[in-house]
Amino acid sequence: MTRKDRTEGIFSRREVLDSTERQKYYQIQLKELLTYAYRYSEDVKKRFDRAQFSVEKFRDLIDLKHVPILKKKELIFLQSMGPRLGGLLTKDLGDLRRIFLSPGPIFDPEDRGDDYWGWTESFYATGFRSGDVVQNTFNYHLAPAGLMFEEPLRALGCAVIPAGPGNTATQLDIMRKLRVTGYIGTPSYLMHLAQKAEEKGMNLRKDLFLEVAFVTGERFSEKLRSTIEKKFDLIMRQGYGTADVGCIGYECFHKTGLHIAGRAYVEICHPDTGIPLKDGETGEIVVTVFNKTYPLIRLATGDLSYIDRSPCPCGRTSPRLGAIVGRVDTTARIKGMFVYPHQVEQVLSGFEEIKRWQIEVTNPGGVDEMTLIIESAQFKREEELQLLFREKIKIRPVVKVVPPGTLPPQIRAIEDKRSWD
Structure with a gap:
């Protein structure tokens, strides 16, 4: 070829x-979506009602700004609030084709x-x-x-x-x-x-x-x-x-x-x-x-x-x-996977000998590398930690053990040092 x-x-x-066609296309698609979602999604109905947003008053694209923004991290909590992934879905789980699970954890339904x-x-x-x-x-x-x-x-x-x-x-x-x-x-x-x-x-x-x-x-x-x-x-x-x-x-x-x-x-x-x-x-x-x-x-x-x-x-x-x-x-998105600080905390909670931690992300040669820096006086379970990290977060980190007090008092949980030059 x-x-x-x-x-x-x-x-x-x-x-x-063209620009006119696209504007009209967006308006039609959004109007249909908003109307359908308000009728069949319990979560959408609650969001719209709390914001006093009326679907009937949606006339132009700018009107969408009156709908409250939904943060990705909120999905973790919302999906646990009841049937149909907390009311986010407009149909029953059994009517779907597949249900996936992403880090968070967040369920990803497929129709x-x-x-x-x-x-x-x-x-x-x-x-x-x-x-x-x-x-x-x-x-x-x-x-x-x-x-x-x-x-x-x-x-x-x-x-x-x-x-x-x-x-x-x-x-x-x-x-x-x-x-x-x-x-x-x-x-x-x-x-x-x-x-x-x-x-x-x-x-x-x-x-x-x-x-x-x-x-x-x-x-x-x-x-x-x-x-x-x-x-x-x-x-x-x-x-x-x-x-x-x-x-x-x-x-x-x-x-x-x-x-x-x-x-x-x-x-x-x-x-x-x-x-x-x-x-x-x-x-x-x-x-x-x-x-x-x-x-x-x-x-x-x-x-x-x-x-x-x-x-x-x-x-x-x-x-x-x-x-x-x-x-x-x-x-941070590392090797294609989202890594959340609270996930790392969950993994490390079973290792009492770890006092503090930080993740450092680099990309030598354009390849992502994740280093888990842990403060510990004596740490002998590196392989166990790596396996659990891989199981829960889908990435196997490089583990670097440093003495207590090495990390600065104020640190970011995830320090992204990757270069995109």
Whole structure:
């Protein structure tokens, strides 16, 4: 397949609506969603009533600002408040197709409709085409990513290898023997595969056959992208979304930002007040996906970005998110997984000899590395701690034991020292 075949074309009519059409489309979708959610979601009804928000008075997009913002961390508590995930769902659990579990813990329901998570548009824009053999290195266990990404690829006519994470030697062997053309995973793991392949004496361009890579779950530098693209001679583009709502945005070939998916309405809001900001101003990404089954209306993702409406050479007219420039809170996304301080506390609560702790995140060579620094006079259970950490938080940390009093009096629970230059 030629590079031109992968870089041209539009998947959906929604991607090229003019400004008037798009405004009308958003208004219709939001009106239908708000009306349906108020009627069938107990939680939405409570939120709207408390805020004295009347669905009947919704006339324009700006009216959405009167709906209280829903913080992602609130889902942990809300889902435990009764049937239908605390009233967040509009149908019974038994009517769903799957129910996943993400760190938090937060349940992620999946309904039975096609392309429920909305990634098909994104994969087409990245360059995946019918006939590709795609290695999906995301987890196929309780977390949704593996199956979330597999089904849209199958809809595009791709063959999918459900590789999951880890087992690097096997991953490389599969890539070589099956002449894999597509990669799905984190950018750091693709870089890790490249490094291990080169250590084995492989020529990435001659011995492997990758042509296109979709990456997500991590921030990465343009330097790392350029390095990977040159090593494999492939196209690497990123998508942006969450396990709660699915696809929010994606890059096209021209790398002008993240085109907002047609399935969602995105606002950039002040992190403290929730007030929508003007185009170009940096604030928290607040998303409303047109999902009547699980209507997380005005969900604050905790990520910081801005809106860009300038024309894109690809022809897509959707507004775009600029770079994800950071996080609002102390939560960190490491190796594609959210790590919450309260989760770490839960893991460490069984180790009385640990007095204080801090997580330090770095990315040497573009690969995320998490170090758990613990203060302890004598600590002999490093392997047990690593295994429990892996079981509960899905990441195995490097454990660094320091004497009591080493850490400063005032510290951040998670110190992010990654560089994106």
